[in-house]
Amino acid sequence: MSDGNSMPPYNDLIGDILKSHAKEGGMENLKGQGKPLPKEYFSGDTYQHFQRIAKDAGYKPHWLKLQHEIRDELHAISRLQAENIGVDLQNRVIGLNQKIDEHNKHCPPPMLKGRVTVESIERAKEFWK
Known part of the structure; x- marks a missing residue:
């Protein structure tokens, strides 16, 4: 039986990932390798x-990638709506609102956005620039 003072073993997940990546050769020829870090990093x-x-x-957070996808989808729906193409816009808006919900789960609170309707596409384009 163990005493109450013993600590559980230390598990360094990031360190393990980096070691695994290095074994696969992923740490070779990295940009800036061998150069000192800028003083501002310290x-x-x-x-x-x-x-x-x-x-x-070049990393972009998931919510920012979604924001760009939503913006592009809004423009695509707007074009279809303007050209009166016989596409079911309501289904596209439903899919778009699912992306908006996902965006809102991950973005910072000031970046939360509302759902859209077929009628509000043009107004929504202004909010999603």
């Missing part, structure tokens, strides 16, 4: 550093 908040490094690496 000052300020750790979270801000993560955001800056992720942005520099």
Whole structure:
């Protein structure tokens, strides 16, 4: 029986992922390899550093990718509506609203957006620029 003072074994998930990636050769020829990190990476908040490094690496959060997809879909629906093409716009709007719901689950609170209807497509395009 164990005593109450023992700690559970330390599990470094990120470290394990990086080691696995390195074994597969994924850490070779990285951009900036062998160069010193900029001094700004060592000052300020750790979270801000993560955001800056992720942005520099081209990472986009899931909600931002969804935002771009929603914007593009709004423009596509608007074009179909303007051209009076016999497409079921209501089904496309239903799918679009599912993406909006997913976006709202992951985005920062100030970025929350409302659902759209076939009638509100043109107004919604302004909110999703």
